[in-house]
Amino acid sequence: MTSILIKNGFVIDPVQGIRGDKMDIAINDGKIVKNLSNPDKTIDASGMVVMAGGVDIHSHVAGAKVNVGRTFRPEDKLQSTYAPYHGIRHMAGGTSVPTVFKTAYMYADMGYTTVIEAAMPPLYARHTHEEMRDTPIIDEAALPMFGNNWFVLDYLKRGEMDNAAAYIAWLLRSTKGYGIKCVNPGGTEAWAWGLNCLSIDDPVPYFDITPRQIVSGLMEVNEYLHLPHSLHLHSNNLGNPGNYTTTLDTLKLSEGIKPNNNFGREQVLHHTHIQFHSYGGTTWADFESKGKEVMDYINSHPAVTCDIGFVTLDETTTMTGDGPFEYHLNKLNHLKWANTDVELECGSGIVPYVYSKDVYVCGVQWSIGLEMALLAKDHMRCYLTTDHPNAGPFWRYPRIMKWLMSEKARNDVLATMKNEDKVRDRSTLGSIDRELTLYEIAQMTRAGPAKALGLGSSVGGLVPGMQADIAVYPYNPETESDPEKIEWAFSHAKYLIKSGEVILNDGEVVSNGNKKTYWVDVKTTPNRQVERDIDQTFVKYYTVNKNNYEVNEHEFMKNPCVVQIDAIQ
Amino acid sequence: MNTVTITIKKQPDLFLEADCFTPDALAGKKADEIAELPVFIGKTVEKIGDYFTVSGETGPTADETRLVFNGDFTKVKYIGAKMSTGEVVLNGDADMYVGSWMSGGKITVNGSVGHFAATAMSGGELNITGNAGNYLGAAYRGDWRGMSKGKITVAGNVGSDCATFMTGGEIEIGGNVDVHVMTHADGGKVIIHGNAKSRLGGQATRGEIYLFGTVDVMMPGYVKAGETELTIGGTKAVFTIYDGDQGERHPTRKGLPIYAKLYLKK
Amino acid sequence: MSKRLTDIICPFCGTLCDDIEVEVSDDGKQILEVYNSCAIGSEKFLHAQSPDRITRPRMKQEDGSWKETTYEEAAKYTAKILCDAKKPLMYGWSSTSCEAQSTGHMIAEQVGGVLDNTATVCHGSTLIAMQDVGIPSCTLGEVKNRADRIIFWGCNPAHAHPRHMSRYSIYSRGYFTGKGSKSRKIIVVDPRPTDSASLADEYIQVEQGRDYELLSALRAALRGAQLPDKVSGVTKEKIYEIVDILKGGRFVVIFFGMGVTHSLGKNHNIDMAIALTADLNNYTKASIIAMRGHYNVTGSGQVLGWQFGFPFCVDLSRGFARYNPGETSSNDLLMRGEVDGCLVVGSDPGSHFPIASVKKIHDIPTVCIDPHTTPTTAVSTCHVPVAIVGIEVGGSCYRMDNVPIESRKVVDPPAGMLTDAEFLGLVLKEVNHIKGVAE
Numbered sequence A: 001m002t003s004i005l006i007k008n009g010f011v012i013d014p015v016q017g018i019r020g021d022k023m024d025i026a027i028n029d030g031k032i033v034k035n036l037s038n039p040d041k042t043i044d045a046s047g048m049v050v051m052a053g054g055v056d057i058h059s060h061v062a063g064a065k066v067n068v069g070r071t072f073r074p075e076d077k078l079q080s081t082y083a084p085y086h087g088i089r090h091m092a093g094g095t096s097v098p099t100v101f102k103t104a105y106m107y108a109d110m111g112y113t114t115v116i117e118a119a120m121p122p123l124y125a126r127h128t129h130e131e132m133r134d135t136p137i138i139d140e141a142a143l144p145m146f147g148n149n150w151f152v153l154d155y156l157k158r159g160e161m162d163n164a165a166a167y168i169a170w171l172l173r174s175t176k177g178y179g180i181k182c183v184n185p186g187g188t189e190a191w192a193w194g195l196n197c198l199s200i201d202d203p204v205p206y207f208d209i210t211p212r213q214i215v216s217g218l219m220e221v222n223e224y225l226h227l228p229h230s231l232h233l234h235s236n237n238l239g240n241p242g243n244y245t246t247t248l249d250t251l252k253l254s255e256g257i258k259p260n261n262n263f264g265r266e267q268v269l270h271h272t273h274i275q276f277h278s279y280g281g282t283t284w285a286d287f288e289s290k291g292k293e294v295m296d297y298i299n300s301h302p303a304v305t306c307d308i309g310f311v312t313l314d315e316t317t318t319m320t321g322d323g324p325f326e327y328h329l330n331k332l333n334h335l336k337w338a339n340t341d342v343e344l345e346c347g348s349g350i351v352p353y354v355y356s357k358d359v360y361v362c363g364v365q366w367s368i369g370l371e372m373a374l375l376a377k378d379h380m381r382c383y384l385t386t387d388h389p390n391a392g393p394f395w396r397y398p399r400i401m402k403w404l405m406s407e408k409a410r411n412d413v414l415a416t417m418k419n420e421d422k423v424r425d426r427s428t429l430g431s432i433d434r435e436l437t438l439y440e441i442a443q444m445t446r447a448g449p450a451k452a453l454g455l456g457s458s459v460g461g462l463v464p465g466m467q468a469d470i471a472v473y474p475y476n477p478e479t480e481s482d483p484e485k486i487e488w489a490f491s492h493a494k495y496l497i498k499s500g501e502v503i504l505n506d507g508e509v510v511s512n513g514n515k516k517t518y519w520v521d522v523k524t525t526p527n528r529q530v531e532r533d534i535d536q537t538f539v540k541y542y543t544v545n546k547n548n549y550e551v552n553e554h555e556f557m558k559n560p561c562v563v564q565i566d567a568i569q
Numbered sequence B: 001m002n003t004v005t006i007t008i009k010k011q012p013d014l015f016l017e018a019d020c021f022t023p024d025a026l027a028g029k030k031a032d033e034i035a036e037l038p039v040f041i042g043k044t045v046e047k048i049g050d051y052f053t054v055s056g057e058t059g060p061t062a063d064e065t066r067l068v069f070n071g072d073f074t075k076v077k078y079i080g081a082k083m084s085t086g087e088v089v090l091n092g093d094a095d096m097y098v099g100s101w102m103s104g105g106k107i108t109v110n111g112s113v114g115h116f117a118a119t120a121m122s123g124g125e126l127n128i129t130g131n132a133g134n135y136l137g138a139a140y141r142g143d144w145r146g147m148s149k150g151k152i153t154v155a156g157n158v159g160s161d162c163a164t165f166m167t168g169g170e171i172e173i174g175g176n177v178d179v180h181v182m183t184h185a186d187g188g189k190v191i192i193h194g195n196a197k198s199r200l201g202g203q204a205t206r207g208e209i210y211l212f213g214t215v216d217v218m219m220p221g222y223v224k225a226g227e228t229e230l231t232i233g234g235t236k237a238v239f240t241i242y243d244g245d246q247g248e249r250h251p252t253r254k255g256l257p258i259y260a261k262l263y264l265k266k
Numbered sequence C: 001m002s003k004r005l006t007d008i009i010c011p012f013c014g015t016l017c018d019d020i021e022v023e024v025s026d027d028g029k030q031i032l033e034v035y036n037s038c039a040i041g042s043e044k045f046l047h048a049q050s051p052d053r054i055t056r057p058r059m060k061q062e063d064g065s066w067k068e069t070t071y072e073e074a075a076k077y078t079a080k081i082l083c084d085a086k087k088p089l090m091y092g093w094s095s096t097s098c099e100a101q102s103t104g105h106m107i108a109e110q111v112g113g114v115l116d117n118t119a120t121v122c123h124g125s126t127l128i129a130m131q132d133v134g135i136p137s138c139t140l141g142e143v144k145n146r147a148d149r150i151i152f153w154g155c156n157p158a159h160a161h162p163r164h165m166s167r168y169s170i171y172s173r174g175y176f177t178g179k180g181s182k183s184r185k186i187i188v189v190d191p192r193p194t195d196s197a198s199l200a201d202e203y204i205q206v207e208q209g210r211d212y213e214l215l216s217a218l219r220a221a222l223r224g225a226q227l228p229d230k231v232s233g234v235t236k237e238k239i240y241e242i243v244d245i246l247k248g249g250r251f252v253v254i255f256f257g258m259g260v261t262h263s264l265g266k267n268h269n270i271d272m273a274i275a276l277t278a279d280l281n282n283y284t285k286a287s288i289i290a291m292r293g294h295y296n297v298t299g300s301g302q303v304l305g306w307q308f309g310f311p312f313c314v315d316l317s318r319g320f321a322r323y324n325p326g327e328t329s330s331n332d333l334l335m336r337g338e339v340d341g342c343l344v345v346g347s348d349p350g351s352h353f354p355i356a357s358v359k360k361i362h363d364i365p366t367v368c369i370d371p372h373t374t375p376t377t378a379v380s381t382c383h384v385p386v387a388i389v390g391i392e393v394g395g396s397c398y399r400m401d402n403v404p405i406e407s408r409k410v411v412d413p414p415a416g417m418l419t420d421a422e423f424l425g426l427v428l429k430e431v432n433h434i435k436g437v438a439e
């Protein structure tokens, strides 16, 4: 492997507290090293920003529902240029739901090297892995969904934590999953009968359990298993006016639970796309932001992290494991609706959506995301996402950075809205003059999410010994004042290095890289009852045999990277 | 207005894609420059001049440019596709995608065209003296935004799936039309002087169909709502009005549902 | 001593049964008996053993006779015709693994091929309908565990998907459906009284080609609208009665097949059936599932989807992907004379395409990769026999409800035979060589 020296860049690394000092970064054998003599390659980064490769904690980039989004929207391919096949670069198309190739190239252009697929239906795990295997460059991991799983509902209802833990460990191993995702706890199982759970005390039909018990139980099991990541939660009542009370009720469930892991993770609950969960009002007519109320809670509770799910005001494709939400969204916009309920496990829905800046609700949603990120006190606990592609496509991250870093850029958008006054009236965004620094952006986009994922010792920073994932952006923080330049520079990384290999050289893709896939293998105390339950349930209720359920690591993963944990009590 | 004449001199072995046969792409170019522009046959890139003779001169802008095509263009796709202004006259028959995605200007075809003409048209005029194939003025696959503006006139017959997902504009058909007219439409108008096969206005929420001839099988979701005398396409007649498609969701105005309307000449 | 292999996947239909047991000889070379499978599935396993099987590639000579060649020569020939063609059609992919499909796609990217699968003559209309209105659906286990109203519309599982009824639908017993068929009402809609119709609680004899109107009438009735006395040959009283049966269920599922995908209006019939399903969700829970034919046609749509963004009819000729059935669909391309070279993998257009298309396949250089001799191999210039996926080599496949299942190897292929993924790998190498691309 080549050794590389990146000279003279403005280095920003929150892990080491480096705030734009002019420094050299040395790379050898795939890792960052202290120093280097006679590098094989030298990159002159003078006048440019150097950061660790970006880490996306929540994005829908691979798997069954993403592919429905692709195949049922041929028109999405016409919304942007379909980039032709060129040298080592595969043809790459799609707009809100790009193909696997375009996904990789666009993340690379933004300087991102690690992406978490946020919702893997266990029965469809093999599909998710096949797509991740075919996605070049970026390192990935996938989170299987547990919040509506029949085993989990049964064990948690009866308070059988050991059994729940043994089952979850088995499922992570079978699906090659990375952590515990929970989407609309209980609500998606209710949706299998056309119903929903909108508060944390709504009972799940036939299962005699509430979302409250599911969320608390999963947090407890997560720490029992010492997993690298915490419970990753999309709570009940997403997207509805007045849902912030459900959100606060849910967040409070984390109180009293202590993180228990060897990965440097400090939170016990990661709440995803919090923007969609911070709505006041009672209908769309009196809809308003409660972003401040929710962010106040998060600011004062260090065991909670969040990502925002910024609305980018684009035409996009919404897709979530929250089946009933997509059904109701389709009732609002009457565009096409896909839904897949997955036996014994979960479900999902997909609906195209146009966030128009001239629709005041969309304007307010846009405001809430920015408002919350600007009110956050600790950006090591508040991350940049669009819940891709739900609130907007991931390739808009640089535009969001611009909005976060420039009050003028925000006001420019507000000024073009048809309902500017009404939008300003419904959130506090207009009164916030805070402009985030590149340091805070680096916290939100690499150091913070890496730590929350339990990957903080290897990615998200530039400490010698860490994996050499490094992005160089053509942006000079000392001289640049035009906010447009932020958006441009962070969409056009000049160099990208992944695991020590040059991926982008002078902005050109020169390698499809050597992507890897993380998964978690937890050893638990042998549990005969759970083994018996699994055997019987497969025979009686599943439509695939248990022996055909496990994802074969050798066939379906590229460079599997196993995180081994011993949770034997 | 300046005129450039493009005459076919050699038929391609397979089909030829001429994305640049629009006033927008050719304006400001000399005949010999045009002859050098690329056209595509499968994966091969060839020159306009290999298959066509080009004479005359374009205007400085597309607005002032008229393209005249002479000959048999039945193996040529995309004539007038995506044009926004100017004029195209085609003396002969053409293959698929004539005037697809056009947003302005005028196309006159003295002949017939293939499938997918005027896909997702959003403005301008398309006049065809012969017949048109399937998917005339329809949406692209998967799109809920079909033809939204502009006017299409076909003197002859039209194939199936005409005006799918139409939201506005007008199509007038002199002859007969095959199955599925204005399926999923949410606006716009289609006038049929000849006969229709079944499936007029299936799943339509808004829009109007005027039929002078007969229809094989009516959609069950259209109910009689009176009759009226109208002058349509220059012809005065009494029409029976039907409201539909009752199977579909309908928007309301002042508390009353708005329906797509089917006018059948009595 | 023989051994019994369990949890084997049947590489026949989209039901993709994964509970097959196969008895093989001690040396692992011979299949002795097949258990649990339907008659067609058994036949597929046992046929693999036919002694007259062709085991080496062969080229057609001037006089129409075949001459044996090597895999290397066949790969060279395949690469050459794909590179020489201005617009090669690369058709099939439905009876092979996702791994082979993926290798084929990488070839297509370089040679500017059009990738199309058997959906083009089967459930392509379903895919088009999904693109227009979406699809509320579920996995087959949801049907097994919950469904109490099942409609089979224009499909005859008793013949085409023999184990569907016992594994997933009519007779299966699940968590909320412990009484099996007694917990369910079965409705069959078909112009002909099929064997499946004889199992139904309600059989609706729809007029041939009038499914769209009948589905529309069901939707109108669901909204309480007035109907004409008869629609598509069915009385309005019957239509209201069916609507009541559906509304009265807790979980409705509609299965549909070729009877609606290829009758008048094609995709519009499915579109309307999907719309009916979506409407039913205003009253109860409802899902709809296509009865996909070939065991991995679904997988082909998936891999094309994630790599290029479209599920079939994918035209890569200009160096980027385009899609428009009616133009980029195999039969339109063949009959209009838009393609000048052809590769067929894992399907038999010689049996399933109209005669005009088959003639065209005969007239252009065509390589057919198929374990067996078929009507397609007869009109090809080169036949490359390969190991049978799901019997002699494993690989990823997708069930009709998109559930991915890894098929298994049961016995060795005859000595020296390649798999289609391996052969396509050789072709890719040759293409790289011709194009001067580093691997």
Ligand SMILES: [Zn+2]
Binding pocket: A058, A059, A060, A118, A119, A272, A273, A320, A387, A390
């Ligand atoms: Zn999400």
